[in-house]
Amino acid sequence: MEPQRVECIERSMEYPLQFLCRGLRTVGLVLLYYGFSIGITFYNKWLLKEFHFPLFMTLVHLMIIFILAAVTRTLMQCWTGKPRVVLGWSQYLTKAAPTALATALDIGLSNWSFLFITISLYTMTKSSAVLFILFFSLVFKLEEKNPCLIVVVVLIASGLFMFTFESTQFNVEGFVLVLLASFIGGIRWTLTQILLQKAELGLQNPVDTMYHLQPLMFVGLFPLFLYNEGLSLCLSEKLFRVSELPSLLHSLLTLSAGGALAFGLGFSEFLLVSKTSSLTLSISGIFKEVCTLLLAAHLMGDEMSVLNWLGFAVCLSGISLHVGLKACHSRGKAGQVRLQSLKNSSSDILPLLRRDGCSEEEDHDEDH
Numbered sequence: 001m002e003p004q005r006v007e008c009i010e011r012s013m014e015y016p017l018q019f020l021c022r023g024l025r026t027v028g029l030v031l032l033y034y035g036f037s038i039g040i041t042f043y044n045k046w047l048l049k050e051f052h053f054p055l056f057m058t059l060v061h062l063m064i065i066f067i068l069a070a071v072t073r074t075l076m077q078c079w080t081g082k083p084r085v086v087l088g089w090s091q092y093l094t095k096a097a098p099t100a101l102a103t104a105l106d107i108g109l110s111n112w113s114f115l116f117i118t119i120s121l122y123t124m125t126k127s128s129a130v131l132f133i134l135f136f137s138l139v140f141k142l143e144e145k146n147p148c149l150i151v152v153v154v155l156i157a158s159g160l161f162m163f164t165f166e167s168t169q170f171n172v173e174g175f176v177l178v179l180l181a182s183f184i185g186g187i188r189w190t191l192t193q194i195l196l197q198k199a200e201l202g203l204q205n206p207v208d209t210m211y212h213l214q215p216l217m218f219v220g221l222f223p224l225f226l227y228n229e230g231l232s233l234c235l236s237e238k239l240f241r242v243s244e245l246p247s248l249l250h251s252l253l254t255l256s257a258g259g260a261l262a263f264g265l266g267f268s269e270f271l272l273v274s275k276t277s278s279l280t281l282s283i284s285g286i287f288k289e290v291c292t293l294l295l296a297a298h299l300m301g302d303e304m305s306v307l308n309w310l311g312f313a314v315c316l317s318g319i320s321l322h323v324g325l326k327a328c329h330s331r332g333k334a335g336q337v338r339l340q341s342l343k344n345s346s347s348d349i350l351p352l353l354r355r356d357g358c359s360e361e362e363d364h365d366e367d368h
Helices: 003-047 054-080 089-113 119-126 129-139 148-164 172-197 206-234 245-275 278-299 306-353 359-367
Strands: none
Touching: 003 054, 003 119, 003 245, 003 278, 054 089, 054 206, 054 245, 089 119, 089 172, 089 206, 119 148, 119 172, 119 278, 119 306, 129 148, 129 172, 129 306, 148 306, 172 206, 206 245, 245 278, 278 306
16 A cells, blocks of 8 residues: 555544544533533522621632632742743732722622522523623723624513513512622623733733732622621621531531632633633533523522523523624634735735736736
8 A cells, every 4th residue: 555545544534533532622621611610609509598698708719719829820830930920019909900899799799699599590690791791892992883782682681581570589689689790790801801901911821810819809898798797797606606616617618619619610711711712611601501590490499480491592592692793703803814914924925026027917917
């Protein structure tokens, strides 16, 4: 058998194997992301059934995330031999502080809402964050105006209305809290995008971002904790007035587990985006909402009518349309960049190959 034919057969066998490996890797990363994302949602709801201090729980999570981020940064620095980025105080307070404050309020209010509402209502209402992200992206000119965005807004808003209409497990206080969290989440993710796009800050790695944001998030959320939970927590037998050491250790361990889940969620999102694409993360997020609602109905006994499921489907269609529009826009911009780079490269290289200005005439003749 000829050597060239053997080489072609070997290559043809390599391609399906590479495709299979990439597919398995993507599925594994998506499942890892699902585990942390869905896990922390059910963990928060489970813990707050007995431990009614969501803001204190969030503060503990922030401390755990900061410790894990610091340890991970140290390990990465030892492995690569390169120092990790450390922001100066001026950049830290002016660039990172607004993002940290918005993130703290988003997470704090979201966890607070679990005291009042079901996981299904939380999941559905939190999906409306896409509307606020879209709004603030237009305000900060991160998103270009598109008539199709009106359809996205109408679908998500009408889906949310259908889901909450005549819901037997609807709670106004919890709904307002999570809706306010979604509004602040729009500001949070817009500011996060601006922060990550500033290459001079060097915060593209989520471990570095978490390391820098957690202290400011703690400081931003602490006054709200003192006002709402400080006195009641001091008088509670769940923590400060506990009489037995095993009970105290159990409380601290269960609180710390949430911080580990939150850190794992951020890191799994980064792995999924870096090894696949942001589009994969967006599509995975859509199916994650479906899995969350199905698990909530099966495990937590959340009641959902046909109208509620229909509203959820309408809302998901709006989110899917938004993801599709962003994917088409990204491909269009990438094509324009490639075309521009080809034009620039051809203008630099082709004159060296031209023969006394005859190339333009030859190109013209070839076109005809």
